[in-house]
Amino acid sequence: MSDHEKWTRALVAASRTVDNPSRADTERVGRALMARAAAAGALEATAATASKAAALGSSLALKLAASTALVGIAVIGGVWLQSPKASPPHASAPSLTVHQAPAAPLAGPGTKESQGDTSMPEAAPAANVAPAAPPQVKPKQASSLNLEAEAKLLAEAQRALGAGHASDTLTQLNEYDRRFPGGMLRLEADAVRVLALCRAGRKTEGEAATRRFLQRYPASPQATRVEQACRGEASTPKTKGSGESGDPPALSKPAHESR
Amino acid sequence: MGRGITDFVATRTNGRRSGATGPFLTQSTEIAAPHREPNAVPSLAELYLEHAAFVWRNLRRLGVPQDGIDDAVQDVFLVAHQRLPDFEGRSSPRTWIFAIMVRVAARRRERSRARDQRFRQASPEFLDSLVVDGQRGPLELLLQRQAADLLHQLLAELDDDKRTIVVMVELEQMSVVEAAQVLEINLNTAHARLRAARRLLAEHLKRTMVEPKVAS
Numbered sequence: 001m002s003d004h005e006k007w008t009r010a011l012v013a014a015s016r017t018v019d020n021p022s023r024a025d026t027e028r029v030g031r032a033l034m035a036r037a038a039a040a041g042a043l044e045a046t047a048a049t050a051s052k053a054a055a056l057g058s059s060l061a062l063k064l065a066a067s068t069a070l071v072g073i074a075v076i077g078g079v080w081l082q083s084p085k086a087s088p089p090h091a092s093a094p095s096l097t098v099h100q101a102p103a104a105p106l107a108g109p110g111t112k113e114s115q116g117d118t119s120m121p122e123a124a125p126a127a128n129v130a131p132a133a134p135p136q137v138k139p140k141q142a143s144s145l146n147l148e149a150e151a152k153l154l155a156e157a158q159r160a161l162g163a164g165h166a167s168d169t170l171t172q173l174n175e176y177d178r179r180f181p182g183g184m185l186r187l188e189a190d191a192v193r194v195l196a197l198c199r200a201g202r203k204t205e206g207e208a209a210t211r212r213f214l215q216r217y218p219a220s221p222q223a224t225r226v227e228q229a230c231r232g233e234a235s236t237p238k239t240k241g242s243g244e245s246g247d248p249p250a251l252s253k254p255a256h257e258s259r
Numbered sequence: 260m261g262r263g264i265t266d267f268v269a270t271r272t273n274g275r276r277s278g279a280t281g282p283f284l285t286q287s288t289e290i291a292a293p294h295r296e297p298n299a300v301p302s303l304a305e306l307y308l309e310h311a312a313f314v315w316r317n318l319r320r321l322g323v324p325q326d327g328i329d330d331a332v333q334d335v336f337l338v339a340h341q342r343l344p345d346f347e348g349r350s351s352p353r354t355w356i357f358a359i360m361v362r363v364a365a366r367r368r369e370r371s372r373a374r375d376q377r378f379r380q381a382s383p384e385f386l387d388s389l390v391v392d393g394q395r396g397p398l399e400l401l402l403q404r405q406a407a408d409l410l411h412q413l414l415a416e417l418d419d420d421k422r423t424i425v426v427m428v429e430l431e432q433m434s435v436v437e438a439a440q441v442l443e444i445n446l447n448t449a450h451a452r453l454r455a456a457r458r459l460l461a462e463h464l465k466r467t468m469v470e471p472k473v474a475s
Binding site: 003004005007008010011012013014015016017018019020021025026028029030032033034036037040147148151154155184185187188191218222225 | 303304307308311312315316319320329332333334336337338340341342345362363366381383386387389402403404406407409410413425429430432443457458460461462464465468
């Protein structure tokens, strides 16, 4: 047994430096990310989103390029110029195309078990430059699209709240609940709901929602903010323990309003 | 709020480039989060550049297959950015991001479990060659790649909590306290899971070595 434990440790030690993305990977995913964020409206909650996101995308590209080996630049440039789908990330362009175009070159590190794969950053682009063969495995997009739609709807809800339209926020959150019952941003949606209920003056519901939230997510980053939502914004921020304590504060220490 | 994202990125670019002669992007994950104004939210680009490699490699370790990694990495950063205004710095950024990764990986893994069933057999010779760790030539890199593939197989057999704690503590060398935060369990439980996980990994490795699973 001790041999196997020793070998396990050796495996772990040998694996620590593996699995980092190549620069081409980072560049490709970064661009796609910016495009998706722009499409989801997650970057800025203003009308200027599109232009800013585009500018951001290109400055990201510049920054990445500046740090990339010459080989990398040539390869990346080549790929992006050749591919008709790979337009620079524009919010107006459907993010899907930008996002999908680089899927084929993924046949780089790690996909094959071949001996040639050494996961060296410079080695990967050479493989990637091969013209995109039709992907054997159809990349699934459902969840990505869902996340965008989710983020977009939630951003709208937050925007409405910021603009003082709490009832609009609640309408949008109801839609969120309906469309994404198991959404990735469920926690955020629940937090926004608490804030909106309190902001709308629906104090009883807000307090009930607060308690539910703190029960479900006692250690979430939003816990403090949610806890204070219905008590007015001016209360002093309370420092909580580092999230290990199991009991939600709201239960052990009811809000000072009488119920 | 006028954050001036592009200006911000430009500033950061200048700041970073001086030290960026090496593998800049992978190094950048080791750089601690810069001090910010209390209300300043880092831009998505900044967040990404800071943590891209960290997220990438750990999603792989958490079981996200290679052909799903692009999407999964993006998902993590979209969720993280969405939540960022609420992040109060109670935990370290990496702990916080890791918690998001665990959720994203759980979804991605389910979709691909059936597909990614390669099985690699380990020989004592191979494993012994890992122990004598010396220089980093092509052969070493190849061995490390194979070691990582094998380790991923072993990790895939653990339950989610054990896998997470091994990846955080053993591979990323984060603290057990941080792992306990991510898993929302207490410290003693976390230590117990880590011990159990180590034992299971060794057992799975042993099985890998005796069972001739694949005859191709």
